[in-house]
Amino acid sequence: MEVADAMRTQHACRYYAPDPIPDEVLYDAFELARFGPQGGNRQPVRFVVVRDPAKKRQLAEWYGVPWKAYIDAMRAGVEATQADDEDGTAKATWAGHAQLDKAMTDADHFAAHLAEHPAIIVVCADLAATHPTDTELGRLSVVGGASIYPIVQNLCLALRNVGVATTLTTLLVSYEPQVKELLGIPDDYATAAHVVAGYPAKPFPKKLTRLPVEELVFADTFGTPISRDGATAA
Numbered sequence: 001m002e003v004a005d006a007m008r009t010q011h012a013c014r015y016y017a018p019d020p021i022p023d024e025v026l027y028d029a030f031e032l033a034r035f036g037p038q039g040g041n042r043q044p045v046r047f048v049v050v051r052d053p054a055k056k057r058q059l060a061e062w063y064g065v066p067w068k069a070y071i072d073a074m075r076a077g078v079e080a081t082q083a084d085d086e087d088g089t090a091k092a093t094w095a096g097h098a099q100l101d102k103a104m105t106d107a108d109h110f111a112a113h114l115a116e117h118p119a120i121i122v123v124c125a126d127l128a129a130t131h132p133t134d135t136e137l138g139r140l141s142v143v144g145g146a147s148i149y150p151i152v153q154n155l156c157l158a159l160r161n162v163g164v165a166t167t168l169t170t171l172l173v174s175y176e177p178q179v180k181e182l183l184g185i186p187d188d189y190a191t192a193a194h195v196v197a198g199y200p201a202k203p204f205p206k207k208l209t210r211l212p213v214e215e216l217v218f219a220d221t222f223g224t225p226i227s228r229d230g231a232t233a234a
């Protein structure tokens with residue numbers, strides 16, 4: 001498929017068919033993904049593809065703990081906003097509520113069936129081989145992730161190219177010590193994400209919901225939107 005089509009439709013898949021991903025399909029996706037960039041080309045990322053049913057069950061059980069806390073907090077937040085709206089004028093946000101509610105229902109189904117999804121790919125990273133340049137700024141350091149997540153996104157796109165859907169998750173990272181022990185991950189590796197992969201049970205979306213370019217990209221000064229014909233709004 002065209003790269004552009006893969007980029008537009010590589011979504012967070014919530015419903016998977018039970019069919020396994022053939023070994024060669026997985027292998028070839030990793031073979032492409034490995035070309036992702038990393039600081040100093042130090043290649044800090046390793047992957048563990050978990051397909052063993054008992055190990056997936058254990059991962060799913062752990063995942064359920066932060067997931068439940070997350071969805072309870074999200075639902076409480078939505079209910080509070082809905083209560084505000086009943087007293088006020090923000091009726092326009094109801095469409096947003098409906099969308100959010102569906103997203104949460106779908107993600108809840110995804111969590112409840114995590115052990116049944118065909119593969120859970122654990123992203124491991126040797127943090128000493130990342131190259132964070134923002135550790136002295138007195139804010140959360142994020143640059144190390146730039147040596148990790150490009151290859152992960154490459155993997156998701158490479159799989160999308162051959163009709164395999166994925167979901168990038170990070171909630172299970174809070175169980176890093178347990179996950180490392182379960183999978184024999186060496187001490188010097190951290191876990192950075194868990195990517196669920198499998199053939200989708202529903203068609204891929206035609207296009208994802210994201211900010212328009214004008215809200216995302218600025219010309220020369222933050223806040224000045226770019227436009228396709230080069231003109232910038234005053």
Ligand SMILES: Cc1cc2nc3c(=O)[nH]c(=O)nc-3n(C[C@H](O)[C@H](O)[C@H](O)COP(=O)(O)O)c2cc1C
Nearest residue numbers: 010011012013107110167168169170171172208209
């Ligand atoms: C950094 C990151 C962490 C995420 N963690 C989780 C997660 O733990 N659980 C989950 O169900 N989805 C997770 N997601 C998926 C997002 O919810 C999803 O990408 C987002 O809602 C957009 O979905 P869409 O691409 O289908 O439009 C994560 C995505 C990213 C990029």
